[in-house]
Amino acid sequence: MKALVLAGGSGTRLRPITHTSAKQLVPVANKPVLFYGLEAIAAAGVREIGIVVGDTHAEIEAAVGDGRAFGLEVTYIRQRAPLGLAHAVLVARDYLGDDDFVMYLGDNFIVGGINDVVERFTRERPAAHIMLTTVGDPRQFGVAELDATGRVVGLEEKPPVPKSDLALVGVYLFTAAIHEAVAELKPSWRGELEITDAVHWLIADGRRVESSVISGYWKDTGNVTDMLEVNRLVLESLEPRVDGLVDEASQLIGRVVVEPGAEIERSRVVGPAIIGPGARIRDSYIGPFTSIAAGCAVSGSEIEYSIVLPRSSIAGVSRIEASLIGHDVEVTPAPTTPRAHRLVLGDHSKVQISS
Structure with missing residues (x-):
């Protein structure tokens, strides 16, 4: 089994920090978020890893290197633009070959690792296995619909009327069947190749898609509020x-x-x-x-x-x-007189001033 780690996004929700830094390298407890994912992959026994990178490739490559520090063999795969999760699978096709692989979003944080789900997937080998978690407002996520046995029977991306409260976590496991699905995709209304559409294609084609609901903590660290919450959680330990x-x-x-x-x-x-x-x-x-x-x-x-x-x-x-x-x-503090705030702020900054 190989791993495909996605580290090519632009991180618009973390601007202005991500104007000059890759969002996957913003630290939690003084360690980049990306490193937690790499450590989880290595702990699951996966050694070969492809990292999909974009405009911030130089910074990612400098931080991760050849992967030996994590017990991994890293290959970097360039993506010209963040055109969707399924597009990342498409550009990594030659690297992945016909191997099974785990796809891990580089800005996601999961407590408890992925050992159990990798072991189950290797044992059962469905066409795909997705990880889910219950959320308060499913309209903000990809949402899964399950049958009584836990098999996935439908997926929707940010549905206005969700059929469940089960959101997709940023970890997916696939056999080579996913490449057939990706090859059939057309861009969504967002102009992206959606991984939810690819998994839905597998379901419609009669392929088996399994799921597991994680019991631990999960966060997409895409905004400041979530970064601070993950930082709190890690510091607790x-x-x-x-x-x-x-x-x-x-x-x-x-x-x-x-x-x-x-x-x-x-x-x-x-x-x-x-x-x-x-x-x-x-x-x-x-x-x-x-x-x-x-x-x-x-x-x-x-x-x-x-x-x-x-x-x-x-x-x-x-x-x-x-x-x-x-x-x-x-x-630094402002001068006491005159009583005025002097600000030099980059694009997309957010400031709260107590006067």
């Missing part, structure tokens, strides 16, 4: 560790990780939280569910339930919460 320097005037409370080279002076850090390599925390409060990445500097400030990306600086700011702060950002 931290084992406290101090490899950096913490002075006697500082307090570490609860599950806190201080990475090598980090320095904490006259500050209070309440976990779960992680302070990245080389970060400097001075005269500050770092609250629960916060990830401070490598090379950051926080001084005279308070921050909680937030993600701060590498090399950013926060100085003299009374309170920051529920925020995603990008690479090389500077956050």
